[in-house]
Amino acid sequence: MRLDPTSLxxxxxxxxxxTITGAAEAEYIATSAVSxxxxELEAHFSTPLLKRNNRGVELTPAGNALLNLSRGVLHNLEDLELQMREYSSGNRGIVRVFANMSAITQYLPTETQDFFEKHPDIGVQLEEKVSPIITREVMSNNADIGVCARLPHGYDLVEFPYHVDDLVLVTPLNHPLADREAIDxxxxxxxxxxGLHTSSAINLELLRAASLANRPLRLRIQVTSYDALCMMVQAGLGVGVVPRGAIRQYVGGLNVRVLSIRDAWARRRLSIYVHDPERLSMAARMFVDHLIESAASSG
Known part of the structure; x- marks a missing residue:
């Protein structure tokens, strides 16, 4: 047997x-052909890839490794085919980017627009994800580039510095802390x-900081966007922590106070993650270089 894209x-x-049956139905092929x-794949690699049971199949360690590698191979083949087809239509590349809310609300809109002005034939598919998921998806080759908070992730990824996020505390105008300029x-x-949603990098950072202070973090309510958080704070439901740059568009029309946080962790670093720079498409490499240069020029 020779490896081919269909088998992968x-x-x-x-x-x-x-399940094998589910895969056969999804691909409109006979179950016996899939099996x-x-x-043949297991024979080719001389190792079991699946554990078959009454409920379906489970991947062996070798199967998990092949799954991640296969996704990368298939993505590269799809990217090759797409980019070569796109030459005839003028769209010479698609870059898949997963980014956290902070990067999307503060930096990526302007920087992506600047990139389009220089490279109008390259498209960017941008999706918002929470930071822990972003690194996992880049490692699994489901995204070319990840832009998120710098956190321990345990994956073999290449990291490039991006912007620095200045986290601040937002309070209602009549709050006991509202007359302060900065706090610990x-x-x-x-x-x-x-708070923000449970898996967000900011929420995880606040839980860690509260734990180090031997104090509980009293989350009254959790939301999924900075504007919703600011509106909840204005309504008097509590205080909240958000990036300073992300709330500029909201605070102007809201009756809230913004306080600096003196703790060192409140200046968190955002990073750009890729799995292997050598395997990125030309379009993706150009976009990474553009983001790095844009961040460096902004100081």
Whole structure:
């Protein structure tokens, strides 16, 4: 047997559906044909890739490794085919970017527009994800580029410096802390908080800071956007922590106060992550270079 994209694509489909029958139905192919392809793959690599049981299949360690590698191979083949086709239509590349809310609300709109002005034939597919998921998806080759908070992730990724996020505390105008210009974070732990969603990097950072202070973080409500957080704070539901740059567009029309946080972690770093710079498409490499240069020029 020689490896071919069809066998890898069927293997990925089986892994995603959890059953050979489900993969066969999704690909409009006979179950026996899928099963034969899987057996040939296992014979080719001389190792079991799947554990078959009454509920379907489970990946072995070798199967998990092949799944990640297959996604990368298939993506590269799709990218090759797409980019070569796009030459005839004038769109010479698609870059898949996953970014956190902070990067999307503060930096990427302007920087992406600047990139389009220089490279009008390249498209960028931008999706918002939370930071822990972004690094995982870049490692799994589901995104070319990840832009998110710099956090421990345990993946073999290449990291480039991006912007520095200045986190601030937002309070209602009549709050006991409202007359302050700056605070230590532990001072606001006496009050209820409006938080972001559970897996967000800011929420994880606040939980860590509260734990180091031996104090609980009293989350009264959690939201999924900075504007919703600011409106909840204005309504008096608590205080909240957000990036300074991200709230400029909201604070102007809201009756809230913005306080600096003196703790060192409140100046957090955003990073650009890629799996392997040598395997990026030309379009993706150009976009990474553009983001790095833009961040460096902004200071």
């Amino acid at each position: 694509r069927l293997f990925v489909r089986v892994a995603e559906t959890g 034969k392809r899987l057996s 974070f532990r001072e606001c732990l006496d009050y209820p908080h409006v």
